[in-house]
Amino acid sequence: xxxxxxxxxxxxxxxxxxxxxxxxxxxxxxxxxxxxxxxxxxxxxxxxxxxxxxxxxxxxxxxxxxxxxxxxxxxxxxxxxxxxxxxxxxxxxxxxxxxxxxxxxxxxxxxxxxxxxxxxxxxxxxxxxxxxxxxxxxxxxxxxxxx
Amino acid sequence: xxxxxxxxxxxxxxxxxxxxxxxxxxxxxxxxxxxxxxxxxxxxxxxxxxxxxxxxxxxxxxxxxxxxxxxxxxxxxxxxxxxxxxxxxxxxxxxxxxxxxxxxxxxxxxxxxxxxxxxxxxxxxxxxxxxxxxxxxxxxxxxxxxxxxxxxxxxxxxxxxxxxxxxxxxxxxxxxxxxxxxxxxxxxxxxxxxxxxxxxxxxxxxxxxxxxxxxxxxxxxxxxxxxxxxxxxxxxxxxxxxxxx
Numbered sequence: 001x002x003x004x005x006x007x008x009x010x011x012x013x014x015x016x017x018x019x020x021x022x023x024x025x026x027x028x029x030x031x032x033x034x035x036x037x038x039x040x041x042x043x044x045x046x047x048x049x050x051x052x053x054x055x056x057x058x059x060x061x062x063x064x065x066x067x068x069x070x071x072x073x074x075x076x077x078x079x080x081x082x083x084x085x086x087x088x089x090x091x092x093x094x095x096x097x098x099x100x101x102x103x104x105x106x107x108x109x110x111x112x113x114x115x116x117x118x119x120x121x122x123x124x125x126x127x128x129x130x131x132x133x134x135x136x137x138x139x140x141x142x143x144x145x146x147x
Numbered sequence: 148x149x150x151x152x153x154x155x156x157x158x159x160x161x162x163x164x165x166x167x168x169x170x171x172x173x174x175x176x177x178x179x180x181x182x183x184x185x186x187x188x189x190x191x192x193x194x195x196x197x198x199x200x201x202x203x204x205x206x207x208x209x210x211x212x213x214x215x216x217x218x219x220x221x222x223x224x225x226x227x228x229x230x231x232x233x234x235x236x237x238x239x240x241x242x243x244x245x246x247x248x249x250x251x252x253x254x255x256x257x258x259x260x261x262x263x264x265x266x267x268x269x270x271x272x273x274x275x276x277x278x279x280x281x282x283x284x285x286x287x288x289x290x291x292x293x294x295x296x297x298x299x300x301x302x303x304x305x306x307x308x309x310x311x312x313x314x315x316x317x318x319x320x321x322x323x324x325x326x327x328x329x330x331x332x333x334x335x336x337x338x339x340x341x342x343x344x345x346x347x348x349x350x351x352x353x354x355x356x357x358x359x360x361x362x363x364x365x366x367x368x369x370x371x372x373x374x375x376x377x378x379x380x381x382x383x384x385x386x387x388x389x390x391x392x
Contacts, residue, residue, distance in 0.1 A: 048391075060180055094232040096210050103232060126210045128233030128280065137220070138181055141233035143210075143280035 052076055057129075057142040064129055064142045073116040075106055077131060083112035088135065094128040095121055121146060172331055173241050174359045174382040175228065175277035182228040182277070184219060184239055189335040195226045202226075203242045204291045207234035210283050235280040240291050243271040245373050258373025268374045269365075274381040278303070288319035294379035296327070296362045299347060303385055307355045313383060314346040315362045321346025322364055329353045331361035331382055339363070352387065359384045 050056040052074065054067030062084075067074040075091055077084045086108035093116060095102045106114035121127060127144040171188045173195075184205070187193040199219065207217035207230045216231040219239075228237055245258045247265035259268035274292050282301035289295060299312040315325040323346070326339035330353040342348045342362070352358055360383045368374045 060177075062180070092232050094209060099211055101209060101211065101213060126281075126283065128209065128235075130230065130233040137229070138179075139229065140180060141230075141279070143233060143235070145281060145283075 055144065057144065059140055059142050062131075062140050064131070066127065066129065066144055068121050068146065071118065073106070073119045073121060075114040075116075075129060077112050077114070085110075086112055086114050088133065089114075090132045090134060092130045092132075093119070094130075095119070096126040096128070097122060097124065123147060170335070170380075171243070171273070172359075172361055172380045172382050173239060173273040173275045174331065174384050175237060175239070175275060176357055176359075176384070177386075178225055178227075181222070181225070182237065182279070184226040184228065184275075186241065186273075189332060194224070196221050196224060198241065199226055201241050201243060203240045205237070205239045206289070206291060207237045208289070210235045210280065212284075212287055233280065235282065236276055236278055236286060238274070238276045238289055238292055240293075241273040243273055245270050245370075258370070259375070260373050267376075270369055270374045270377045272377065272379055274379065276381070276383050278383070278385040288316050292316075292381065293318055294322075294325070294362065294364050294381040296360055296381050296383035298383070298385075303387075304352050305387060307352050307387065309352050310349050311352050311360075312347055312349045313360060313362075315342045315348065315364065315381070316346060317364055317366070317379070325362045325364040327360065327362045329358075329360055331359040332357065335361075355387050355389055357384065357386055 052067050054065045057064045061080045063078045065076040091106040091114045093104045106116045125146045130141040132139050176185050186195040186198050207215035215234050218229050219226045246254050247262035247268040259265045274294050286297040295316045323344045325342040327348045328337045328339045329350040340348050362381050364379045366377045
C-alpha cells in the first residue's frame with residue numbers, strides 16, 4: 001500500500017520527521033493508515049522515537065505515542081525520554097469523525113501506557129489527546145489526523 | 148487651548164490617523180508548558196491575574212468548531228487555560244473599560260464626562276484567538292469575537308518570511324481599514340497595513356516560533372457621553388515549529 005513511511009507533520013502540514021517501518025509492523029496500524037500528527041517540534045528534547053509501533057508526537061519535552069489497534073488504542077507518554085507513569089495522569093481522547101465527536105477517558109496502567117479498549121478509530125478521523133497531571137493540573141495536548 | 152487640542156484630535160480621529168491608544172492586547176502563549184492568557188504589549192507581559200475580572204469569556208473549540216468546556220485558573224502570577232479536551236482553537240475576550248487621555252499624555256480609567264480636559268476618550272475591548280491544532284476548515288466567525296483575525300483557508304506557512312493571508316472580521320463580517328501588524332510581541336510599533344474591503348491583509352510570517360498578529364479597528368462610540376470611540380483589538384496567535392535539534 002506504499003505506507004512504508006509514517007510521516008509526522010507539523011501544525012501546518014509540512015513533514016518534520018520520518019519513521020521507517022518494516023512491513024511486519026504495518027498490521028499494527030489500523031488498515032495501514034498513515035497517521036499525521038500536528039503541533040510541536042520533533043526530536044526537540046529526546047524521546048523522539050516511536051517504540052511501540054505507533055506514531056509519535058513531540059510537544060516540547062513531552063512525547064505522545066498513539067498506537068491504533070484493531071481492538072482499541074494505546075497511548076504512551078514520556079517526558080525528556082523518561083517514561084511518565086500513567087497513574088499520575090489522566091488522558092482524554094476526542095475522536096472526530098466527520099461531524100461526530102466521541103470522547104473517551106483512557107485507563108491508566110502500572111507503566112507509562114494508557115489503554116482504551118474497544119475504541120474504534122477509522123480512517124479520516126481526527127484524534128485530539130489531552131493529558132492532565134493529577135498533582136499539578138498541568139495539561140499537555142496533541143492532535144493526530146488519521147488518513 | 149484645550150478646545151483646540153480636542154478639535155485637532157477629533158479631526159485626526161476622523162481621518163483615522165491617531166495612533167492606537169491603550170495599545171495593550173491579549174494573546175495566548177506557552178508558559179512552563181502550559182497555555183497562558185497574556186495581557187500586555189511587546190515584551191511587556193503584564194499582570195494578567197489582576198485583570199482576570201475583566202475577562203468576559205474564554206472558550207475552546209474542537210476541529211469541527213464545537214465548543215469545549217474551557218476555563219482559566221490562577222497559577223501564581225499566571226492565568227492558565229484549562230480545557231476538558233484538546234482544543235483546536237481557544238479564544239478570549241477582555242473588557243478593558245473606558246479610558247481618557249489628558250493633554251499631558253496620561254491615561255485615566257474614566258470617561259470624558261469625568262475627565263473634562265480629555266483629548267480623547269475611548270472604550271477598549273481586547274479579543275484573541277489561538278490556533279492549537281490543525282485546521283480542517285476555515286475558522287468561522289465566533290460569537291464572542293466582535294473583532295477577529297482569521298487565516299484565510301486552513302494552511303499556515305511553516306517557515307518565517309512566507310506570506311500569510313488573514314482576514315479581519317468585525318461583527319462577523321469582513322471589515323475594511325483595520326490596522327494589522329505582523330508581530331505584536333517583537334515589533335509592536337511596526338507600521339500597520341490596512342485591511343482591504345474584503346477584510347484581507349497579506350503579511351509575512353515574522354517568527355519561527357510564536358506569532359501574534361494584531362488588528363485594531365476603531366468604531367463609533369457606544370456611549371457618546373463617555374467616549375469618542377470604541378477601540379477593538381484582536382490578536383491571532385500560532386506557532387511555527389523550530390528545526391529538529
